[in-house]
Amino acid sequence: MENPREVLRGLEQRARKRFGQNFLTQEDIVGRIVRGAGVKPGDKVIEVGPGLGALTDALLAAEADLTVIELDRDLASYLRAGHPNLRLIEGDATRLNWGDLTPGGGWKVVANLPFNVGTQLVVQLLQIPASLASVTVMLQQEVVARILAAPGSRTYGSLSVMAQSRASGRYLIRVPSEAFYPPPKVEGAVVRLDLYSEPRTGGVSPEHFDKVVRAAFSQRRKTLINSMAPLYGKERVAEVLAELGIDPLARAEVLSLADYQRLAPALL
Numbered sequence: 001m002e003n004p005r006e007v008l009r010g011l012e013q014r015a016r017k018r019f020g021q022n023f024l025t026q027e028d029i030v031g032r033i034v035r036g037a038g039v040k041p042g043d044k045v046i047e048v049g050p051g052l053g054a055l056t057d058a059l060l061a062a063e064a065d066l067t068v069i070e071l072d073r074d075l076a077s078y079l080r081a082g083h084p085n086l087r088l089i090e091g092d093a094t095r096l097n098w099g100d101l102t103p104g105g106g107w108k109v110v111a112n113l114p115f116n117v118g119t120q121l122v123v124q125l126l127q128i129p130a131s132l133a134s135v136t137v138m139l140q141q142e143v144v145a146r147i148l149a150a151p152g153s154r155t156y157g158s159l160s161v162m163a164q165s166r167a168s169g170r171y172l173i174r175v176p177s178e179a180f181y182p183p184p185k186v187e188g189a190v191v192r193l194d195l196y197s198e199p200r201t202g203g204v205s206p207e208h209f210d211k212v213v214r215a216a217f218s219q220r221r222k223t224l225i226n227s228m229a230p231l232y233g234k235e236r237v238a239e240v241l242a243e244l245g246i247d248p249l250a251r252a253e254v255l256s257l258a259d260y261q262r263l264a265p266a267l268l
Contacts (some may be wrong), residue, residue, distance in 0.1 A: 022114075023051050023181050027054070029173065029179055030058045032172070033112070033173075036135070036136055036173070036190060037108060038192075039064050039108065041063035043065060044102075044107045045059055045066050045067070045107070045109070045110055046101065046102070046107060047067070047111050048068075048069050049111060049112065049154075053082060053083070054092065055111070055112055056079065056086070056263075059110060064108075066086065067087045069090075070088060070089075071093070073090065088241040094117055099128060099131060103131075109132060109177065110136045111137050113139060118138075119139070122137060122139065123159070123162070126193070127206070129195040129198060129232065130197070132195050137190065137191060140189050144190075144191045145189075146159045147160060147164075148160070151253065152254055158214050158217040158230070162210055166195060166196060167194055167196060168194045169194075170191065170194075172189075172190040173190050174187060174188075175187065175190065196210035201261065202262060202265045203265055203268060204265050208267075208268065209260070209261075211231075212260065212267055213264075215231045215232065216252035216263075217252045217253075218230075220253065223245070223248060224251065225253060227251075238265075241263075
């Protein structure tokens with residue numbers, strides 16, 4: 001595995017903050033990501049932000065049918081020079097049509113995501129369960145904690161409920177800041193999300209489910225009845241909560257996914 005500092009020096013380039021570039025420097029971590037993603041020969045895999053190609057090389061060695069998406073033109077040129085047969089898309093992964101990118105379903109996303117767009121992209125990917133089998137990504141450790149958080153914890157919020165309604169999540173590894181060049185100010189972690197064939201939203205549309213969840217968490221310090229009143233009306237919220245046996249004085253973070261799966265249909 002080449003030293004990112006030396007490669008960038010040879011390219012007369014620095015890591016670009018606007019692209020959130022932090023390159024992995026430890027080969028064992030790269031290998032653990034690929035193994036944790038369960039990549040097998042012939043698997044259809046998309047890597048976002050391949051950068052200098054450390055994870056790319058490992059995915060190709062695992063015989064994945066690989067597509068990479070790179071925003072940085074200079075790094076895209078570098079990857080093409082080293083991998084002339086690599087299927088490479090230049091562009092912003094948050095603006096691409098992922099339905100077109102992942103025809104037929106069964107795709108796996110495996111990536112060391114730029115921290116500045118990681119949460120946004122994961123939320124987008126969780127919207128297309130028919131296309132994706134799994135998403136195994138490096139994110140800020142804090143974001144991974146939020147995705148996997150249990151009810152009642154400080155990190156449990158709307159992202160937790162939304163993610164857990166769409167996928168089964170598993171924490172894979174912690175990645176210290178010194179495993180990157182340049183080292184970020186925060187630590188990373190790798191999470192694997194195995195997407196359900198359909199979102200588990202209590203029989204309502206994912207859009208309505210997410211709307212209810214966002215309303216509940218819109219004012220964390222307030223009770224459910226007060227935080228949801230601006231959108232649904234205090235009287236209606238009180239009536240629905242009473243019917244479901246949910247304490248109206250409870251706060252959003254104490255409700256489980258199952259509670260939200262009951263609450264969302266009741267507020268149709």
